[in-house]
Amino acid sequence: MxxxxxxxxxxxxxxxxxxxxxxxxxxxxxxxxxxxxxxxxxxxxxxxxxxxxxxxxxxxxxxxxxxxxxGPATHDPSNKPVRRKASQKQPLKRYTHPVTGKVVKARSLRNATLQEWKREYDEDTVKSWGEVIEDDISSS
CATH class of the missing domain: 4.10.270 (Myosin, subunit A)
Structure with missing residues (x-):
């Protein structure tokens, strides 16, 4: 064929x-x-x-x-997120790694250890490990 x-x-x-x-x-x-x-x-x-x-x-x-x-309301002031003034610090948080138990205190995720954790896991996961331990807004 x-x-x-x-x-x-x-x-x-x-x-x-x-x-x-x-x-x-x-x-x-x-x-x-x-x-x-x-x-x-x-x-x-x-x-x-x-x-x-x-x-x-x-x-x-x-x-x-x-x-x-x-549809959604065009102007609803209650929908606005709470914004910090530039002079206000972010709250101090304690991040605890669930596997190693290592604890890091930081005001942002820019901390070197937290950056490593973000590369290994993802940002949302690392954020979920954070717990506010000092909030400048409520203390002022």
Missing amino acids: TDKLLEYERLEQEKKQIEARCEHEKKQVDAKLERLKKDEEFQHDMEFKQQIEAVLETYEKKREDLLKLF
């Missing part, structure tokens, strides 16, 4: 395998969809969504109109 004929047969076989794999994956997705459709929470959420869409249609409104109406 020629090389092109062999290649054609190989590609036909590969196509059948892909179709079989796709059919299997499609059946898995269909089964997940059916389980979702039977879920009470999903049914409740779907009913709610359909009712909202019906109201939007009744009043000739779009989702964007709904988001404008119920």
Whole structure:
């Protein structure tokens, strides 16, 4: 047989395998969809969504109109994070390494030991080891 004929047969076989794999994956997705459709929470959420869409249609409104109406408040002073004045120091924290038990006291993560820990673990993990032991804001 020629090389092109062999290649054609190989590609036909590969196509059948892909179709079989796709059919299997499609059946898995269909089964997940059916389980979702039977879920009470999903049914409740779907009913709610359909009712909202019906109201939007009744009043000739779009989702964007709904988001404008119920979106986040444009000006809410209570959402602002508490900021320190430049003259205020960061609180002193005690960082305890959970494996070695080593304790480091520092006002920021710029401490050399904490920098090593950040490289070994990640910043959020090292931050989670910190405990405020002296807070200049509350003591002033």
